[in-house]
Amino acid sequence: MQVTGTVLTTRRVDAYHALTVVAPGIAERFRPGHFVSVSVGGARTSMVTRRALYVHDVKPEYGGTVELVFTAAGPGTSWLAERRARDTIALVGPLGRPFPLPRDPCHCVLVGAEHGAAVPIPLADALAERGCRVDFVLGAASADRVFGAMRARRMAERATVTLTTEDGSLGVRGAVTDALPGVIADTRADVVYACGPMRTLREVTAVGIEAGIPVQVAVEESMACGIGICMTCVLPVIGDDGVTRMLRACADGPVFRGERVRFEDVGTIPFDALGAPGGGARHVG
Amino acid sequence: MQVTGTVLTTRRVDAYHALTVVAPGIAERFRPGHFVSVSVGGARTSMVTRRALYVHDVKPEYGGTVELVFTAAGPGTSWLAERRARDTIALVGPLGRPFPLPRDPCHCVLVGAEHGAAVPIPLADALAERGCRVDFVLGAASADRVFGAMRARRMAERATVTLTTEDGSLGVRGAVTDALPGVIADTRADVVYACGPMRTLREVTAVGIEAGIPVQVAVEESMACGIGICMTCVLPVIGDDGVTRMLRACADGPVFRGERVRFEDVGTIPFDALGAPGGGARHVG
Amino acid sequence: MRTFLAHVELASPVTTAAGCAASGRELAQFFDLHRLGALVTRSITMAPRAGRPTPRMAETPSGMLNAVGLQGPGIDVFLERELPWLAQRGIKTIVSIGGGTVAEYAALARRLADAPGVTAVEVNLSCPNIEDRGRVFAREGGAAAEVVASVRSVMRYDAPVVAKLAPDVADIVSVARACVDAGADALSMINNPLGMSIDTVSLRPALAAVTGGLSGPAVLPLAVRCVWQVHSALPGTPIVGVGGVMTGEDAFQLVLAGACAVGVGTALFHDPYACLRIERELEDLLRARGFQRLADAVGLAHRPPGSPARHLHEESSL
């Protein structure tokens, strides 16, 4: 659904900007892994595409608020970063397929890198509700980009929070994937949930495969619509039938099973994908 | 010159918006009849052309401020109307050729219609300084669009202020040109200065010709640059040599002698204009 | 607000633009597709197509570039799954087709000829002609006409054939005329002009495909001009105006230039409800200007200056 949300609060969280927006319909239907698309630039802007942002959190206040956490990366997110309380922004959401939750209680490791760390937090709540044990591995390039550490620590009463930074300014020096195998082993994890840059997701998936446990990843591809109609956000994913298809990160994802995503072929059309030029097609007419 | 001005105050004046902007270089060089061009829409806007606005007034505060008075007519001026104190706006100015002032004291009638009424006010100051008697005729469609009446009344100690409205909601019912002949006669005016819609300027010029006195008009044409380089703001004006040329309202004007402007031919290329298709050219190579 | 595309009546003048509404189901989550004038499908190809590599999208000033490369399921799956879903719901469907040879277009049309639920066929002529060194059909009147004639000859007589033209030509009127002479019942314009963007960080083209189609508000003035020129030359030919329509006012410009229906593409990416909003805004504008019917406004900007606007100030009942 599309709503015009009113900004309730804005704040800086280290390197990130956080906006809390009143958006009842979206908050109500939110599940962890969902994202929203936000129009940027205001009236008569030259920016025609919306920006995709994960929903970090929802709260029941004012009928329902959503919290967005983002980096001012380019002109669109910079514009968003300048919003103030009482400004309105147009949102479409919740979008995408959320993380599938395990039917029975199990041990979960939640990995979040860079702004992707906004996603594990609400996911942890949902998992904890189902009686799962939740351990965190959160990381980024530097301390000011490690998001959600405090909140994770508060949630993880029974569990652990591992922080990593590339520059060693906080927690373990290195990437989340350096710490992950140890955490999986220590916690005897059943499943990994991950959100972050594509390179990280690829490595997390490799770690999961190595450890013999499934990995659920929430991917990030450049998106023009976020609702499945523009076909610009595709990546090669292997289906249940073993066939690789160019699936939409927005509507078929953003959550996929890590081992199904052909990370090494992202940005290409694998020759054996359905409908690939020169032969991949299985159903040529 | 181009300056980034800081908005000092904003206010509504009946149907108009007034912005006072700190713009020292512009204020210093301002002469009545000058205008500025204002960029609108902010970063990444889709509006690429600036908006031309007369300078209503300048004040010495903060090194020099300019006051702009305008109607929120379309998207650009509506954006301007939303500016608040401390916002910045980019201005180029002062632009155009200002009103020529008489060498010796004389009797002047200043005509302002619609937002054009913003111009006579500072002009009256300059004329009064030279010892001229200044009478006003200010008019608009309705009372809320008659600008500057109070200020004119305060200035015109020795003189008269005549107000007109089309709907009769203030002053004389009718147009400024209905009242003008009487004022010219009563004050034994030597010259008329006028600013307002083109139709009004045309009629004011006719009144001046009838009365046998010169009229100085400040015209308004759609402008893309305001500095004389785009050639979009032209109108047919008769030169000292009797030849009609398509002159630029922005750089050759906006002030012209009324009887030199071929008002009835505005929006056309008169067949006898220099360089008109099929013959008007005097200097064909 | 009703309109006619050739002899077919549409309940609204606003349709989706080809390739901008996927299978239709995606938009159905947001609103009832019956409220569209028609759903125009992506360009259906013979074989399934995986499309172009990513990045497929780059934002440009008031526009975007896309190089999707006609990703789609191919005609078999389309007829098996996508068309029936639309047909069962009675959604007016204009099927866009794309091919690499005249024969391929004809074969596609043949497959559609007795398929239930095909309101009209739109021929996407912006495909590279593999028999002419990849030159796009729409760039050459002769090639475009051949495609149109072959499609018209096999298509059901009561399904209009709409030729979709591209603006990247020296003379759009001559291409339009060639298509109409070859049997096109209506024209749709414009498809995306070819553009390009370079990433100044990677120092490489922003799109994997290097060049891509420009769409969005930036191209509206090109669309209005094309519709104007073609309507001027072929006033009897129905035109679907497409290109940069974001608001009812944009749609109104195309209508005044000569379009009897309006396609919406990029705006849908921004606002899933764009078609409904644009129809409402267009209706309000027409009413405010005193028009009783959309048809009275079609091509109205062509009337000589100063001629009386007969339709105006009469009672309105759109």
Add this chain to the structure above:
Amino acid sequence: MRTFLAHVELASPVTTAAGCAASGRELAQFFDLHRLGALVTRSITMAPRAGRPTPRMAETPSGMLNAVGLQGPGIDVFLERELPWLAQRGIKTIVSIGGGTVAEYAALARRLADAPGVTAVEVNLSCPNIEDRGRVFAREGGAAAEVVASVRSVMRYDAPVVAKLAPDVADIVSVARACVDAGADALSMINNPLGMSIDTVSLRPALAAVTGGLSGPAVLPLAVRCVWQVHSALPGTPIVGVGGVMTGEDAFQLVLAGACAVGVGTALFHDPYACLRIERELEDLLRARGFQRLADAVGLAHRPPGSPARHLHEESSL
């Protein structure tokens, strides 16, 4: 930051775009014209021209339409007053010329051949050919080539002849090639594509001339694409990239696509200092990316993906 246009050295890669700097004096009030790569004049015609009626301008999304109609003083007054003013000050001047017949272009070039102060001649090919039912020269390689050949044959050997191309063609490369084969020393692209806007209040075309040229950021992707395609086909031909350049980053896109100089038009209407700002921004960007000279970046986006960016991470001294 120096560059070469054919054999002529320019002190800056940024020039004004034809018809966007009037006589030069208007901009001289704002900055020293010597800081321009060159001042490109309006297109000079044989006779003085009053141009088109107003309205001549309409704003469009991220762009504007203009229909000025080459208003100007004619070659006599230009040679008497405008050129000497520039020449006396030693301002590098590229004289744009426009005509209605091949003979007229040749006659204009003859008048410029021994005029002091002509750095180069730019041939505006977007003029209607009155001998071919008003078809614009730039739309047809043959006509464009005839004009270029006639100008080249009479022009001073040391003054480069620059052919200015329009994007409204099916194949810009073939027009470019025809011009180069006819003797063009360099190419400039793009001129304005034809667009149109309709005033939804008056229900009439927004421009008195009905259609007009589209300029501004909206056309940047078209300009980048044209420069890319032509540089790809004719890597040895110097190209002046023009169209929608508002920032140094826009200019950088054109340079990476293959332009060795960049023309700025509409941006000047917005910001009289645009040329200087754009040069500064371009220089900063080049430096930040480790380029030592502009020439190292020209056409760089054409290198095969993954090829080493040799220029990078070396010491910079632009």
